[in-house]
Amino acid sequence: MNDVFQLSVIAGILTSAIRLATPYLYAAIGETFSQRSGVLNLGVDGIMLLSAYASFYVVLNTSSIWLGLLAAIVVGLLMGLLMSFVSVTLKAEQGISGIGLYMFGLGLSSLLFKITIGTVKTVTGFQPVKIPLLGNIPVIGEIFFNHSLLVYGAFLLVPVAWWILEKTTWGLRIKSVGQNPAAADSLGVNVDRVRYVSVCIGAMLAGIAGASLSISLLNLFQDNLTAGQGFIAVALVYFGGWKPVGILWGALLFSTVNAFQLWMQVLGVNIPSDVAIMLPYLLTIAALAVTINRVRQPAALNKPFERGES
Amino acid sequence: MFKRLIVVMVLLALLVTACAKPTPTAAPMTEVPATEAVVTEAPTEAPTAEPAKTFRVAVVMPSAVTDMAFSQSMYNALLAVQAEMGGEAAMEIKYSEGMFKVPDAAAAVRDYASQGFDVVIAHGSQYGSSVQEIAPDFPDVTFAWGTDVNTFGMPNVYAYTAAAEEGGYINGVLAAMLTKSKIIGVTGPVEVGDAKTYIDGFTQGVAAIDPTITVSKTWTGSFSDVALMTEAAKTHIAAGADILTGSSQSVVGSIGAAKDTGKVLWFGTQQDQASLAPELVVASQVYDWIGMVKEIIAQHLAGTLGGKTYILQLKNDGLKIAFNPLYALPADVLAAGQKAIEDIKTGKITVTP
Numbered sequence: 001m002n003d004v005f006q007l008s009v010i011a012g013i014l015t016s017a018i019r020l021a022t023p024y025l026y027a028a029i030g031e032t033f034s035q036r037s038g039v040l041n042l043g044v045d046g047i048m049l050l051s052a053y054a055s056f057y058v059v060l061n062t063s064s065i066w067l068g069l070l071a072a073i074v075v076g077l078l079m080g081l082l083m084s085f086v087s088v089t090l091k092a093e094q095g096i097s098g099i100g101l102y103m104f105g106l107g108l109s110s111l112l113f114k115i116t117i118g119t120v121k122t123v124t125g126f127q128p129v130k131i132p133l134l135g136n137i138p139v140i141g142e143i144f145f146n147h148s149l150l151v152y153g154a155f156l157l158v159p160v161a162w163w164i165l166e167k168t169t170w171g172l173r174i175k176s177v178g179q180n181p182a183a184a185d186s187l188g189v190n191v192d193r194v195r196y197v198s199v200c201i202g203a204m205l206a207g208i209a210g211a212s213l214s215i216s217l218l219n220l221f222q223d224n225l226t227a228g229q230g231f232i233a234v235a236l237v238y239f240g241g242w243k244p245v246g247i248l249w250g251a252l253l254f255s256t257v258n259a260f261q262l263w264m265q266v267l268g269v270n271i272p273s274d275v276a277i278m279l280p281y282l283l284t285i286a287a288l289a290v291t292i293n294r295v296r297q298p299a300a301l302n303k304p305f306e307r308g309e310s
Numbered sequence: 311m312f313k314r315l316i317v318v319m320v321l322l323a324l325l326v327t328a329c330a331k332p333t334p335t336a337a338p339m340t341e342v343p344a345t346e347a348v349v350t351e352a353p354t355e356a357p358t359a360e361p362a363k364t365f366r367v368a369v370v371m372p373s374a375v376t377d378m379a380f381s382q383s384m385y386n387a388l389l390a391v392q393a394e395m396g397g398e399a400a401m402e403i404k405y406s407e408g409m410f411k412v413p414d415a416a417a418a419v420r421d422y423a424s425q426g427f428d429v430v431i432a433h434g435s436q437y438g439s440s441v442q443e444i445a446p447d448f449p450d451v452t453f454a455w456g457t458d459v460n461t462f463g464m465p466n467v468y469a470y471t472a473a474a475e476e477g478g479y480i481n482g483v484l485a486a487m488l489t490k491s492k493i494i495g496v497t498g499p500v501e502v503g504d505a506k507t508y509i510d511g512f513t514q515g516v517a518a519i520d521p522t523i524t525v526s527k528t529w530t531g532s533f534s535d536v537a538l539m540t541e542a543a544k545t546h547i548a549a550g551a552d553i554l555t556g557s558s559q560s561v562v563g564s565i566g567a568a569k570d571t572g573k574v575l576w577f578g579t580q581q582d583q584a585s586l587a588p589e590l591v592v593a594s595q596v597y598d599w600i601g602m603v604k605e606i607i608a609q610h611l612a613g614t615l616g617g618k619t620y621i622l623q624l625k626n627d628g629l630k631i632a633f634n635p636l637y638a639l640p641a642d643v644l645a646a647g648q649k650a651i652e653d654i655k656t657g658k659i660t661v662t663p
Contacts, residue, residue, distance in 0.1 A: 012548045016541055023537070110374070110408060119376040120562045120586060122569065218540050220566050222559070223374045223408055227535040258538070262545045265528040266495065273501055277531035 007139065009263055014143045016259035017252060018151060019217060023048070023209040023226075024251040025154040027233035029161045029244055030205025035237055036165065037198035038178040038300040039087055042098025044206045045230025046105020047079040052210030053109040056221040057116060059123045068125070068215045069150075069208070076207020079105065080200035088195045091304035102230070110223045120222055125215035126150050150208070150216040157205070161244040174198050178298035181305040191305045206230065239288050241296045250284070257283050365395070365607060368404045368422035369431040370415050373534065375407050377559035379580040380597075384433050386581075387599035391607070401607075409434070410534065416440035423448040428610055431455070435503045441467060445616075452615045454606055457504050459619045466615035468606055470599075472622040474504040474557075474579060475511025475661045476654050477595025477629050481577040482515020483650045484593055485553045486523055487643045488575060495546025496527040497539055497556035497564040505557040507663040508579050508595070512555060514661055515650070526551070536563040543567035547574055555579070562586060584634040592637050593647070596630045597622055625655040 027044050034041045051072035059068035079101065086097045126148035130136075135145040165171040176184040177194045185191050209230075214221050232254070240246030257280040265276055367388060375385040385405065392401045404422065409415035415437055422430045423444060432441050432455040441455045442462045449466055456470035485494055494516060499505050513525050526549065528542040540563035543554055547567060555577035556564050568574040569587045576587060578594030602620045609615070622628025631651060633639060639647075653659040 008548075012545065015548070016545060019544075020537070020541055114374070114376070120378045122562075122566055122586065213537060218536055218563055218566055219570075220536070220562055222377070222534075222536055222562060224410075224534055225536055227532060227537065229537065259541065259545070262528055262538075262542050263549075265542075266526045266545050266549045268524075268526055273498075273527075273529035274531065277529065 009267070011139050011143050013256065013259045013263050015146075016262065017256040018144065018147060018155075020255035020258055021251040022151045022154040022217065023212045023229055024233050024236055024254065025157060025248065026205045026209035026212060027230055028236040028240065028247045028251060029157050030202035030209070031234055031237045032161065032165075032202075032240075032242055032244060032247060033174065033198045033205075034202035035301055036178045036242055036298055037174045037195045038181060038298055038303060038305070039084070039195055039199050040094045040098060040302045041083055041087075041101070041199060041202060042095055042231075042234060043079065043083055043101025043105065044098075044202075044209075044233055045226050045228060046102035046109075047076055047203050047206040048105075048210035048213070048226045048230045049109040049224070050079060050105040050210070051075045051207035052214035052225050053113055053221055054207075055211040056123060056214040057112070059125060059215050060117065060121060063124070065124075065126055065215055069211050072207040072211035072215075073204045074207075076204040076210075077200055079207070080203025081196075083203060084196040084199040087304065088192050088199070091306065094302050094304070106224060109225075113221060113223065117221065120220060122220045123215060125219040148216045150212040153208070154212065155248075158244045158248045165244070175298070177305075178300050181300050181303075185305070185307060195305075206233075209233070235284075235288075238297075239284065239291075241291075242298065243296070250287075253287060254280050254284050364399060364402050365429075365611075366402045366404070366427045367429045367431065367603075367607070368406075368425075368427040369433055370406045370409050370418045370422070370437065371433040372410050372415070372436070373408065373559045375405060377581075378562060378583055378586065379557075379559040381407060381433060381559070383581045383597040384431065384599050387603050390600050391603045394604075395607075412436055412440060416444065419453075420444050420447075423451045423453075426451075428452060429454065429606060450615070452606060452610045454616075456620075459621070461617055461619060465617050468616045468618055468620065470602055470620040470622070472504050472597050472629060473624075473661075473663065474508035474595065474629075475514070475663045476624045477579060477631060478508040478511025478513075479515035479518075479654065479659070479661045480624075480631050480647055480650050481555060481579070481593060481595060482512040482517075483519055484515075484639075484643055484647045485512070485555065485575075485577055486516040486519035487640075487646060488592065489523060489553050491550050491552040492520075492522065493524045493526065493546075493550045493552065495543065495549070495551035495554045496525060497542045497546065497554060497561060498527055498529045499533045499539075499556075499558035499560060500531060501529055504580075508557050509555075510663060511661045512577075518659075519646075530560065532560065533558045534560055536560045539563040540567050547571055553577070565591070582632040584632065584636065588634065588636045590637070591634045592639060593634060594632045596632045598628055598630055601626070601628060624651055 054075040055068035055072035058071040086092045087094045128146050131145040135141040173194050177191050181191045236250045239250035261276040261279045371381040373381045388403050395401045406418040419432050429452045435457050441453050445453045445464050445467050454468040458469050461467045461469045496509050516523050516525050530538040539560040543564035544567045553575045554568050557579050565576050565586045568576045576591045582594045582596050584591040
């Protein structure tokens with residue numbers, strides 16, 4: 001009896017962790033593309049918010065989850081174009097413009113929500129889809145193979161992003177632009193174009209991250225729905241050493257500890273709630289302190305590229 | 311290079327303000343009162359003016375006025391009082407919402423006070439020190455803040471709070487009679503204020519019916535983290551809970567999680583939450599600030615600007631239990647709930663906060 005109980009708790013923690021990791025994976029892997037090309041986009045949270053709103057609004061009015069997802073991607077793209085215009089074409093300080101983008105997304109999403117929806121409503125978003133056969137395996141099936149499509153998508157993104165970055169010419173271009181834009185430029189790579197595309201890919205993924213909250217995991221929208229998840233995603237990029245697999249581990253660590261502390265509270269384990277809430281952050285900071293490898297940071301990160309300079 | 315940076319900053323600033331302007335509340339900034347000042351400065355010159363003067367109330371709140379919880383309960387009360395007093399001509403309401411940053415809220419409170427509003431309400435227990443600092447500078451303005459009981463001994467400060475434990479107790483009694491799994495989940499935000507007292511009361515109500523029922527509690531450490539609140543609710547459900555309750559504006563996530571299962575029941579507080587899941591919300595404790603707001607206004611007109619603490623209770627009709635008419639509550643459970651309400655009103659049952 002006790003064993004079954006324990007197994008069910010572990011299964012519960014892992015199921016929760018996988019759900020919780022989803023928005024972080026989209027946003028952090030998106031941010032990896034951006035940072036690998038040399039652009040620090042701190043506006044992820046703002047993009048997530050605006051896309052979360054857009055997809056929620058579309059699903060509320062059309063009942064089509066796919067149109068909702070499309071809306072999130074389009075809004076992400078527009079925000080990405082704005083960020084690239086400011087940081088690549090106008091060569092603004094990236095950190096500051098990212099914060100600006102965040103505040104823009106936060107303000108605009110709250111404003112639009114107020115005008116067009118006004119109060120808390122819920123929609124029917126992406127539902128859990130049980131994968132045939134695999135989903136029927138006891139315990140394992142419940143943990144890994146009974147989630148919504150956006151959850152599967154987030155985990156599939158890890159190998160896809162790895163493949164793009166490590167195995168394609170396009171990935172090589174992104175990395176070279178982020179490492180040494182002058183050299184890439186001299187070899188005929190269009191630095192600005194690569195950065196534009198990378199930032200936009202990142203922003204579209206941030207958009208999907210937002211949609212994964214508003215039309216899949218929570219199925220509602222509220223002011224400041226993300227509560228800062230976009231910033232944690234940026235931290236995860238550093239944690240993961242700018243590598244998709246590293247980000248996967250980081251996101252899973254953070255989410256698992258978070259799910260663990262929730263379960264500890266539910267089971268009435270006698271620890272102060274404040275300590276439980278701090279746990280995921282403490283552990284992440286500790287892990288970061290031990291594992292960080294600054295050498296991997298793209299050399300040209302946060303540096304606007306000007307032809308002929310240096 | 312540097313010039314470009316400036317151009318960009320200006321551009322961004324324009325963008326942000328452009329979309330913040332239509333509703334002052336879009337971004338958590340303090341431009342709102344400033345723009346208001348331009349429009350309404352003239353008539354406020356003489357604070358003790360003629361009888362036809364519009365009574366002006368401003369409120370600063372941490373979340374949105376449509377949050378289905380704490381902020382909305384106050385906003386709805388103000389609207390009701392406004393309607394009763396004769397509409398916008400008789401009473402003007404200005405609000406700043408989304409003021410989760412205390413310095414922003416403090417700036418808004420000061421702006422409203424300096425614009426000559428008659429009553430400025432700081433609707434958040436985190437705003438206490440701001441009110442304490444600002445109120446002495448504006449001796450003609452009534453300040454009200456909550457939820458707390460401390461008026462700082464100032465003659466122009468009211469404090470207000472809700473005896474949330476009372477409604478919590480009622481919800482607990484009802485929940486204890488409805489649970490089949492004997493496990494009830496509580497999704498709390500931060501272990502302070504009315505969130506804590508509501509949950510303490512709820513636990514006492516459950517124990518009064520059946521002490522063997524497990525009431526497990528989670529805290530997310532945030533009033534607004536909907537994602538974590540949702541996951542906390544899902545965790546309770548996975549652990550076997552068939553009834554959930556909780557407090558703060560982030561419980562919309564918990565209600566969503568209950569709704570996903572189609573059978574887990576919900577008990578609300580602060581605001582009637584039945585519309586969020588009409589089949590699953592059994593009852594909600596509703597904060598009714600109307601009586602208090604009316605009294606504060608009447609007192610202000612009579613020359614008393616503060617110095618008192620208001621406590622919403624069942625017996626003064628500040629707290630009400632809204633039974634969801636769409637949920638078929640068994641007659642014996644309803645009767646037990648109503649008996650508990652009467653017993654608290656008459657003092658037969660005391661709930662410790």
